[in-house]
Amino acid sequence: MxxxxxxxxxxxxxxxxxxxxxxxxxxxxxxxxxxxxxxxxxxxxxxxxxxxxxxxxxxxxxxxxxxxxxxxxxxxxxxxxxxxxxxxxxxxxxxxxxxxxxxxxxxDVRLLSDWAARVISGDRTSDDFTHTAWDVACVDLLPGWPDDWLVLERERIRQRLLHGLECMARELIRLGRSAEAVEVALVAVNADVLRESAQRILIQAHLAEGNRSEAQRCYLEHRELIARELGVTPSDRLTALVAPADIGARRSPTDRRGRFRPSRTGQGPGPRRSRG
Structure with missing residues (x-):
């Protein structure tokens, strides 16, 4: 909580x-x-x-x-x-x-909703980021209650809090508090594993810590999940975060020891100097 x-x-x-x-x-x-x-x-x-x-x-x-x-x-x-x-x-x-x-x-829900509104709008106070420990249970209001009067309010609060968590994680990255940003972003991801905006903040937090392998792992897992569940691919905006070191797709044509590996056409990187 x-x-x-x-x-x-x-x-x-x-x-x-x-x-x-x-x-x-x-x-x-x-x-x-x-x-x-x-x-x-x-x-x-x-x-x-x-x-x-x-x-x-x-x-x-x-x-x-x-x-x-x-x-x-x-x-x-x-x-x-x-x-x-x-x-x-x-x-x-x-x-x-x-x-x-x-x-x-x-x-409590009103207090958190007002907090999220301040964070989203950029009007946060000095105390709003003092406590960064969250639990995914905070995002879902009265789960298991089937009442019609609760459905829309539950979703409204859920979206408000998820946006607040994402903005909080983004601001923590800017403040150099990347480890806390990772934890906050994970709450948003666990609340909705298909939510790309939450995955994007999590990847950015890993990159801010210098953990490129963690960022790539998150990207690949998300790509596999949405392909299986939704039949779609990640957006260009998300892919661009990991593309420079991505998945070998843009790696220069060298072997594992860094030596040049000829292309299928047999052409090298440039003209070779003749011997003799």
């Missing part, structure tokens, strides 16, 4: 505010304590965390329990609210019509 970064971002935003964590399971963190919750309460808090503002109770009930009769869905919502209100920390405002997450409550 990106626990170090999330903790730093939460402290900077509001040190004593409760934090709703959606990555790695729905939990609430406050005053060094952690609380889990029932699946109904977790689905409600996740919906409110991902959809800021107040929402009509009937709309929430119908969205979270779409295949349930209206009266039963309303009962499920009341039960979820009761369980949330039983927590030692206040998270939700609710009346007869509306339900919302309290404005002071922080959400």
């Amino acid at each position: 990106a626990a170090g970064l999330i903790g730093a971002l939460a402290t900077r935003a509001a040190a004593h505010a409760p934090l709703v964590k959606l990555l790695g399971g729905v939990t609430v963190v406050h005053a060094s304590a952690n609380w889990g919750m029932s699946i109904g309460a977790a689905r409600l808090i996740a919906f409110l965390a991902l959809h800021p503002g107040a929402h009509d109770r009937h709309y929430i009930a119908g969205t979270l329990w779409p295949d349930t009769p209206e009266s039963r869905a309303a009962g499920n919502l009341r039960s979820a609210l009761w369980r949330l209100n039983a927590l030692p920390v206040s998270l939700v405002d609710a009346d007869r019509c509306w339900v919302s997450l309290q404005s002071h409550v922080l959400v």
Whole structure:
């Protein structure tokens, strides 16, 4: 996980505010304590965390329990609210019509999404690159949840974080922190092994470290993978990164000991001086 970064971002935003964590399971963190919750309460808090503002109770009930009769869905919502209100920390405002997450409550996904937006736009702060340890689990929001209301938001956040990781790795290369850039780029690659932009940053990070063999290995593995899975070849932009030392394709016609190897036409590199 990106626990170090999330903790730093939460402290900077509001040190004593409760934090709703959606990555790695729905939990609430406050005053060094952690609380889990029932699946109904977790689905409600996740919906409110991902959809800021107040929402009509009937709309929430119908969205979270779409295949349930209206009266039963309303009962499920009341039960979820009761369980949330039983927590030692206040998270939700609710009346007869509306339900919302309290404005002071922080959400890990929002913090990371805002962080990625700063990194992508170039408006990062001095603290945004202090914590570079990430895990691929941070990129996928609530995996296994099949809810329709979550699908688009999950993909939006996934793309935002992947772009943020790529920009972070690129900036780390520029700062001379190539080893960290490799680790960050690997998270993006592992999140989507077919994503060429992530592979490109990883190869650039290896080249920045002087590890040309690692760069070539990554390129060849990616080329083989996309040929098998997609039936395509790497872009010229990616190939150009490794082309000068590539795969023997542009190697001068010499044998392994560096001596000239005649071409099939039998012609040498130039006219030979006659003997005698």
